[in-house]
Amino acid sequence: MSSNLDPLLSLIAKLPGLGPRSAKRVLLHLLKHRERLMRPLAEQLATALDTIVACQECGNLDTHAVCHLCADPKRDRGLLCVVEDVSDLWAMERSSVYKGLYHVLGGTLSALEGRGPRELSMDALLTRAKRPEVREVILATNATVEGHTTAHYISDALLGGRAKITRLAQGIPFGGELDYLDEGTLGAALQARLPA
């Protein structure tokens, strides 16, 4: 192939889920659909670079310094859902169940990778969680060792505060078949069993 396209190709190959081969397919597809796809994509990328910032309140990505969720008067300011990452916030929003505010930590505590509270937006969380209007802090970190550690750290730090501290339920996923579930999930679901 033309070496002139190599820099672009190697950038595309760096995107998650793409490799050298699929990057070539993407690049050819782009070059075949220049006006319909490639030009709008280049323009939208440039626009997003110029306009998208992290919300100064919750860490969500938006065009405004205070994101559309934090600015929405219809969201319940008494609820604060703590997530690791913006992708988790989006996943929560997809479920359309939660109507409170968020706090994006920017990762988990990790001794192994040398990430302490200072590498995350932990101070900002503790400050927000102590606001008088906050009734409940929902810990929605991932169900991984690091996620649990981080949730423990936060619930310790907020101990004795006004707000109730809760975490997402663990159990059998929707549509899950017992035979295919790992023992950890099944054990946790058993221990957390509810009256039928």
Added chain:
Amino acid sequence: MSSNLDPLLSLIAKLPGLGPRSAKRVLLHLLKHRERLMRPLAEQLATALDTIVACQECGNLDTHAVCHLCADPKRDRGLLCVVEDVSDLWAMERSSVYKGLYHVLGGTLSALEGRGPRELSMDALLTRAKRPEVREVILATNATVEGHTTAHYISDALLGGRAKITRLAQGIPFGGELDYLDEGTLGAALQARLPA
């Protein structure tokens, strides 16, 4: 998620191999690595849009009106390899075996999709193939029904000309195990058997 990112997200989701979910992952990855990945990508896309053109000789994509393969004095001008698409040209180049020139048809003949010779660069091929220096035209269309039809059409059209007309060998792929091959491939390999 922020509706401001929706246009970008839906463009990313249109790339081959990506769906709504993986597009979100790609978008977040880009927003996390703005300076290292997102900005260079936007710039390289814009540059490619401005500079990459189809080679007026063979149809390859390059920054020059005559591509670096057609312009290369070391390539054998007596060999003309006919491929359906630029991706096939790149695949041939990866094998590093072929040292002649190419001709990109831009697809296959297809009654079903209403693609006749005029929708492809067929006239240009027939003109090029009749040049006195061309000794051999190698038909390297895909081993599909449309690919075969297109190859037949070309070999008919070039019948009686000076150039030899050949096509890629069909048979067992490198590393192929008989048990896993389809009957068509196995049958063709048997019929095309060679002295050991």
